[in-house]
Amino acid sequence: GAVVSQHPSRVICKSGTSVKIECRSLDFQATTMFWYRQFPKKSLMLMATSNEGSKATYEQGVEKDKFLINHASLTLSTLTVTSAHPEDSSFYICSAREQRTFNEQFFGPGTRLTVL
């Protein structure tokens, strides 16, 4: 299956700093990428849908200015957590859908963010 990478896999930062997480589709073009947040032992909650070349669509309750999403190319989307606080600590997962098929949605390995 197609491969989606995320970087970094784990990040620890101080409160107030900004953290950028990259999501790349390695062997396919993804017009749409999705960003999820997952708390321990909980389900994945969609944060936003990212379309290449346009503004992301955020889910209700997700702060746009807090979680900046950029989808600059067909293979790269970034999530920046601005002025991170301990409550932003979570597991962030990106996902990409291949342009040619609507069925499979491929997930990155996730990024564990810990804000001290």
Added chain:
Amino acid sequence: AQKITQTQPGMFVQEKEAVTLDCTYDTSDPSYGLFWYKQPSSGEMIFLIYQGSYDQQNATEGRYSLNFQKARKSANLVISASQLGDSAMYFCAMREGWGSARQLTFGSGTQLTVLP
């Protein structure tokens, strides 16, 4: 109302036995897709199986099969001949409608433990 319901927070199965993980869904859209993902402790989401709402036959992928009962709006995952490596969190998900921007909605998950 919950779109995806997984009523079993935890399940145990003996190695080499079969196990069924329950999933019910709610949608008024005639076009939808149902997915099952496996999430081991490493965090990566692994796609297992897909069932389209118009598919006449139940989907099968190796040891995984999807028991699709459209009238009951259920899409249970059956894992045959369980292996120790099957121990993981399992998520049922649904995508309503068509188009690459349609997002997945996840259930709360079932933690499966395979006993030796």
